Amino acid sequence: MKRPLTLIAKARGSPVRAYLSASALPETRRRTPEWGGAALSRNPLAAGTRAGAAPPWLAVQAALMSLVDSRVRSDWWDSPSSLFLQFDEPIDSKVCRHLIRRYTGQGKHLHSVFVFVQMQRVGVRPDSFTFAPVLKSVARLCLREMGRSVHAYAAKANFDGDVYVGTSLVNFYGGCLLIGDAHQVFDEMGERNSVSWNALITGYTHNRKFAEALDLFREMQADGVEPTEVTMVGVLSACAHLGALSLGKWIHEYIDCHGLSLNEFLGTSLVDMYAKCGAVMEMEKAFVAMRIKNVYTWNALISGFAMNGRGEAALQAFSRMMMENLKPDGVTFLGILCACCHEGLVDEGKRYFRIMKDEFGLCPGIEHYGCMVDLLGQAGLFSEALHLVQNMDLKPDPIIWRTLLGACRTHRNVPLGRYAARKLLELEPTNADNYVLLSNIYAQDSMWDEIAQLRAMMNQKALAKVAGCSSIEIGNAVYEFIASDCLKPEVHDLLDDIRKELKQVGYAANTGLALYDIEEEEKESSVAFHSEKIALAFGLIRSPPGSTLRIVKNLRVCQDCHVFFKLVSLVYKRGISLRDRNQFHHFAGGSCSCRDHW
Numbered sequence: 001m002k003r004p005l006t007l008i009a010k011a012r013g014s015p016v017r018a019y020l021s022a023s024a025l026p027e028t029r030r031r032t033p034e035w036g037g038a039a040l041s042r043n044p045l046a047a048g049t050r051a052g053a054a055p056p057w058l059a060v061q062a063a064l065m066s067l068v069d070s071r072v073r074s075d076w077w078d079s080p081s082s083l084f085l086q087f088d089e090p091i092d093s094k095v096c097r098h099l100i101r102r103y104t105g106q107g108k109h110l111h112s113v114f115v116f117v118q119m120q121r122v123g124v125r126p127d128s129f130t131f132a133p134v135l136k137s138v139a140r141l142c143l144r145e146m147g148r149s150v151h152a153y154a155a156k157a158n159f160d161g162d163v164y165v166g167t168s169l170v171n172f173y174g175g176c177l178l179i180g181d182a183h184q185v186f187d188e189m190g191e192r193n194s195v196s197w198n199a200l201i202t203g204y205t206h207n208r209k210f211a212e213a214l215d216l217f218r219e220m221q222a223d224g225v226e227p228t229e230v231t232m233v234g235v236l237s238a239c240a241h242l243g244a245l246s247l248g249k250w251i252h253e254y255i256d257c258h259g260l261s262l263n264e265f266l267g268t269s270l271v272d273m274y275a276k277c278g279a280v281m282e283m284e285k286a287f288v289a290m291r292i293k294n295v296y297t298w299n300a301l302i303s304g305f306a307m308n309g310r311g312e313a314a315l316q317a318f319s320r321m322m323m324e325n326l327k328p329d330g331v332t333f334l335g336i337l338c339a340c341c342h343e344g345l346v347d348e349g350k351r352y353f354r355i356m357k358d359e360f361g362l363c364p365g366i367e368h369y370g371c372m373v374d375l376l377g378q379a380g381l382f383s384e385a386l387h388l389v390q391n392m393d394l395k396p397d398p399i400i401w402r403t404l405l406g407a408c409r410t411h412r413n414v415p416l417g418r419y420a421a422r423k424l425l426e427l428e429p430t431n432a433d434n435y436v437l438l439s440n441i442y443a444q445d446s447m448w449d450e451i452a453q454l455r456a457m458m459n460q461k462a463l464a465k466v467a468g469c470s471s472i473e474i475g476n477a478v479y480e481f482i483a484s485d486c487l488k489p490e491v492h493d494l495l496d497d498i499r500k501e502l503k504q505v506g507y508a509a510n511t512g513l514a515l516y517d518i519e520e521e522e523k524e525s526s527v528a529f530h531s532e533k534i535a536l537a538f539g540l541i542r543s544p545p546g547s548t549l550r551i552v553k554n555l556r557v558c559q560d561c562h563v564f565f566k567l568v569s570l571v572y573k574r575g576i577s578l579r580d581r582n583q584f585h586h587f588a589g590g591s592c593s594c595r596d597h598w
């Protein structure tokens with residue numbers, strides 16, 4: 001059941017070998033540039049060069065470079081092939097590399113890839129520095145097969161032993177969600193540096209394998225490789241997702257002790273980590289300690305306050321941000337609207353939604369609309385919420401309808417709930433969450449026939465629910481639990497004991513609702529053994545008395561668990577912070593920071 005952080009298995013198939021054996025790529029030909037008058041006459045920059053006298057090689061190349069620069073700078077949208085047609089002769093690997101780097105740097109990834117392909121066509125052999133930008137572009141476009149071909153090409157040209165090329169490949173595979181291949185390349189690298197380690201750690205966090213990313217960080221240290229600022233950004237992101245506060249704090253100390261530069265990126269990662277671990281005070285301290293802050297830093301602070309139920313503090317932070325003359329972006333307003341949602345500040349929310357467009361010229365995204373629908377719906381303003389949904393600039397997506405459906409459940413608005421559910425099921429007929437949400441509304445009004453129909457539909461479609469999973473950090477280890485009926489006897493007994501104690505202070509399993517308020521959990525009979533309850537019991541046994549328990553859950557917490565946690569915080573005198581899919585619940589003394597609104 002419990003799973004401490006484990007090392008990653010490394011036996012993986014080589015991504016290159018299959019391509020090497022049946023590679024259809026032509027051998028690279030090295031073409032020596034020939035500089036004749038005809039070639040030069042096609043070069044507008046060469047006007048003024050004496051006919052017949054070949055200019056020095058470097059001068060022409062510099063002219064070409066500047067042409068490439070000016071073309072790229074002036075947002076040259078034509079196909080880069082014209083350059084090849086024009087300068088077929090003088091093109092060499094240096095020019096191509098320059099061109100590719102420029103394109104990649106400007107986000108013109110297709111152009112970059114095109115140039116690389118053209119290089120093969122005209123027989124220009126790339127150098128080792130060409131692979132990094134082209135692989136970056138290939139990763140951005142998620143052209144997996146193309147990337148594998150580039151890999152095979154690099155191997156064939158004997159560049160795969162180059163640390164720079166190897167690291168670029170790790171970056172590419174990690175970025176394309178092929179983390180097994182990334183690890184394989186990493187393992188086969190003869191030489192690795194901190195950048196290679198960073199590429200792999202970042203790859204694991206990008207692939208949402210956070211526990212493995214932390215394992216790698218430990219391996220990197222055991223290998224004697226000094227972590228850099230980039231490493232720490234990756235590791236802090238993993239800590240944030242896992243809610244691993246102790247390790248996050250350790251990283252913070254490491255940064256301070258080893259004189260790593262607390263730049264905007266690293267500082268913002270720290271603020272974000274503390275926010276997502278529910279450590280609001282530490283988040284504020286880390287924010288204050290930063291000398292230079294950018295809009296991302298402020299966004300991390302504002303959304304950190306919002307997700308931790310500190311709506312007022314988020315709004316105050318926004319005012320301070322305005323006083324510092326920083327221009328907010330869409331993420332800032334998302335944090336602000338979430339803060340208004342948590343606080344139930346309807347008028348404030350409407351005002352911010354308006355000034356976002358009118359004063360800052362930002363177009364609301366679907367998430368902003370989602371927040372507004374939530375705000376209006378939770379306040380019971382259903383006609384306004386529906387009006388917004390029906391008149392928004394974007395097509396309402398499933399999240400919008402699900403938000404409305406959630407508000408209908410809170411206010412027991414069955415007719416609108418049914419309408420929202422119909423819209424939702426049109427868009428997402430195979431998402432089990434939607435059926436569960438609607439069945440909850442029916443359960444509140446004891447509409448058992450309708451529930452039976454929904455269940456039959458779910459069975460007919462053989463919809464699988466997402467398994468609930470919770471993690472808890474104790475010491476420096478993170479333990480993960482999944483909801484299950486086959487528990488170890490001691491955890492089963494302990495949960496029984498806790499339940500008996502809680503009954504004495506008024507806990508009664510809400511059988512009518514709890515049976516159907518199963519959210520996305522695997523089995524309805526497991527309400528009593530939801531993963532967060534198991535993590536909580538484990539935490540009570542294994543952590544020092546009085547310490548705060550920090551649990552992260554992948555789904556939204558159900559009503560039964562919410563009541564259970566509130567009472568445990570009262571009876572066992574423990575602070576508990578539970579981060580569910582949407583927000584934080586800080587339980588203390590029998591109540592929750594969300595004020596039962598989630």
Ligand SMILES: [Zn+2]
Nearest residue numbers: 530557558561
């Ligand atoms: Zn639950």
Ligand SMILES: [Zn+2]
Nearest residue numbers: 585592594596
């Ligand atoms: Zn709560």
